[in-house]
Amino acid sequence: MSVQATRKIRLIMELRKAGIVDKDILAALERVPREDFVPTTFSDQAYEDTALPIGCGQTISQPLIVGMMTQALKLGDRMKVLEIGTGSGYQTAVLTHLARRVYSIERHKDLLLEAEGRLKKLGRTNWTTKAGDGYKGWPEQAPFDRIIVTAAAEDIPQALIDQLAEGGIMVAPIGRQNDIQTLVRFTKHGDELDEEELSQVRFVPMVHGLPGEPGQANGTGI
Ligand code: SAH
Numbered sequence: 001m002s003v004q005a006t007r008k009i010r011l012i013m014e015l016r017k018a019g020i021v022d023k024d025i026l027a028a029l030e031r032v033p034r035e036d037f038v039p040t041t042f043s044d045q046a047y048e049d050t051a052l053p054i055g056c057g058q059t060i061s062q063p064l065i066v067g068m069m070t071q072a073l074k075l076g077d078r079m080k081v082l083e084i085g086t087g088s089g090y091q092t093a094v095l096t097h098l099a100r101r102v103y104s105i106e107r108h109k110d111l112l113l114e115a116e117g118r119l120k121k122l123g124r125t126n127w128t129t130k131a132g133d134g135y136k137g138w139p140e141q142a143p144f145d146r147i148i149v150t151a152a153a154e155d156i157p158q159a160l161i162d163q164l165a166e167g168g169i170m171v172a173p174i175g176r177q178n179d180i181q182t183l184v185r186f187t188k189h190g191d192e193l194d195e196e197e198l199s200q201v202r203f204v205p206m207v208h209g210l211p212g213e214p215g216q217a218n219g220t221g222i
Contacts, residue, residue, distance in 0.1 A: 007047035020067035084134030089115025
């Protein structure tokens with residue numbers, strides 16, 4: 001067995017011990033080669049339980065957080081999922097193994113192009129991506145059964161609540177940049193939104209607009 005394969009199995013066992021017990025999710029994590037989603041200089045660390053840089057000041061999330069968020073979504077294989085923050089495309093790839101179709105929005109075009117290349121190379125077909133501002137969601141494709149936000153917003157974006165189906169679930173890190181944020185699961189019941197706090201997390205910020213747009217953020221959120 002290759003060194004990477006051994007590392008991967010060790011990581012999957014660690015995730016199971018840490019509470020990722022859903023067999024379909026563990027299988028999906030095993031099927032997606034995380035080493036293909038990190039810069040080659042970090043290949044050696046691809047199966048460590050840590051976030052890694054992917055360019056444009058962004059990171060691929062820690063595997064445990066990917067597992068936790070995916071599990072918190074309570075996915076079904078007929079579901080339509082919206083992801084905000086494609087980043088490396090790793091979380092997107094995991095979701096394609098568990099949902100009917102995954103829509104993913106990324107504000108950095110360069111990151112998006114790389115992510116799309118990886119998803120194609122893996123032969124995944126049930127995904128659609130676009131460069132855009134996740135604060136606006138994807139109204140043309142709404143409603144979504146599930147929404148996963150992989151960048152931290154200070155408040156839940158209203159457009160995303162509006163685009164969530166009745167009974168739908170959204171998982172998102174809520175809190176300020178450079179601070180510990182809270183991973184929250186929202187469930188939509190009519191005009192009400194149930195909230196459950198799941199854990200403390202640290203994500204890069206969700207930034208308004210596209211990079212380079214006049215009057216818009218510069219990618220650092222400042
Ligand atoms: N899910 C990714 C994690 C990427 S980190 C992965 O598995 O690799 C969060 C990503 O959210 C970054 O790529 C960042 O550019 C993106 N992002 C931040 N604000 C955004 C916004 N308003 N709309 C879309 N993407 C956003």
